[in-house]
Amino acid sequence: MARKITLEIARYSPEQDEQPHYECFEVPVHKEWVVLDGLNHVKDNLDGSLTYRWSCRMGICGSCGMMVNGEPKLTCATFLSHYADHGASKIRVEPLRYFPVVRDLVTELSEFLNKLKRVKPWLIHDDEPPLSQGEFLQTPKQVDRYKQYSMCINCTLCYAACPVVGLDPVFVGPAALALAQRYNLDSRDQGAAERTALLAHPDGVWGCTFVGECTRVCPKHVDPAGAIQQYKIAAVMSWLRSFVMPRGQDAK
């Protein structure tokens, strides 16, 4: 007979509740079951009104991020047995921290998506070459410069880990800043100067105090904290260059 573990799940119904409360559900601990399987078990067998996001079940879509025992986690990659093996009888599952809660475990993402759009996360060209010129070629070395930052799946775990996001809602945040740096470092992109107004701003990289939690919780090893600090150094170097070469400095 399978072991059991209790999921203590945050519930919030906007029609009835002023604030979230917790409800406990007992779920089996199968070896291959992750927290998301536990939630699916609750929804299918115990309470069909439980609301949460999920899609791919394989750490690609970034939909199932939640706080598991106070840690931002992808619930599809967090095994129940990990907690049960360490003697836990209860796992607390909550919506991602610092986000408005729509219902139960579902967070409101429009603020995040607006921030993402503001950093212009796409290739920007001063002049668009004709299609007849063929594709943009890159060497493996050029790809390697930005590849790590391109692995982001927008799961927003880094926002739930970053206290600056919680304290300063206008802070652009780790994932969006890392994505901006991803395009800045891309040899095909010419938009670094356009992004500077937002990035080199108190709401941009200078809002970051280098807590480093975003990097620690990132399930795809993107290292947003590193990207932000590197941009800080690049911004300072650009500022210094503007003194040495006040006229002809390269904006990028």
Place this chain on the structure above:
Amino acid sequence: MSTSTLQPPKKPTGYKPFHPRWYRPHVSVYWWLGEWHYLKFILREISSVFVAVFVVETLLLIHAVRQGPVAYEHYLHSMRNPAILLLNMVSLFFVVFHTITWFNLAPSAMPIRFGGRRVPDLLVASPSYVAWVAVSAVVAWLLLR
């Protein structure tokens, strides 16, 4: 049918149909006390105050040396005060903490690439530790010889 049955059901206060009422969590002033990672960050930030304490003490030492032997003796005497000794012990702990945490963060802020590959963090951080030990050894040799 009575007219009362035609009335819409009473809604809880604050709720409007088709307009989601989000719950916005409040961030406590004591957010940094709940988790070790956050507390470590705050301690790292506070450590800069104790770095400043050592800087001020060093400046006072240089000033005393410039003033002459009497001022230098007076400086040494004031440094033997138990309160100053306690402050220095706490400062030493925080300065070491400050140093280690910043050395460990350096590879993230300054990734080094060699031959198209990122040099492992340990290799980037280790020269800082080697330099720290070397400088400390030179200072110890100067003081103890």
